[in-house]
Amino acid sequence: MTPAVTSPSDSQLSFAGVFTPTGRLLVADDGANDTSAVSPYRIAPNGVLNATQAAVSDGQTAACWITEGRNGDVFVDNAGSGVKPLDNAVSSDGQNLYLVNGGQSQLVEFSVGPNAQLTPVGTHALPAGSEGVAAS
DSSP, rough: OOOOOOOOOSSSOEEEEEOOOTTTTEEEESSSSSSSSEEEEEEEEESSSEEEOOOOEOOOSSSEEEOGGGEEEEEEEETSSOOOOEEEEOOOTSSEEEEETTTTTTEEEEEEEEOOEEEEEEEOOOOHHHHHHHHO
16 A cells, blocks of 8 residues: 655645646635635645645635636635535536525525626525535
8 A cells, every 4th residue: 555645735724625627636725814715736746736826815714615617617615704605516517506505504506607607596495404515
């Protein structure tokens, strides 16, 4: 068995990550007081992560979940900002984004337009305590 490879984070509190089709790793950095960010990494052949640029702030609080949509669009939930989003997922065709609104126990659906513009489509009630979403 090969030993685990560890790499230091570009941020103090990395929360969740997503691999892009091009092999980048995008990590949601859970920051307080409007310091949440996304950090991009490449994986070296030896398994070490290398930051490809400094973390990019999203100006929000508590970045938790991250999803990549079509055309490289990136969607980040910031649980410390807004309606307590707890997770998100993009449909396989990239046309819809689904968001778990934990503050109101709802699944919120958006259509994804050009330049990742989101247009509300509707909401669906969820059982209290729902925390995750998957889309196909």
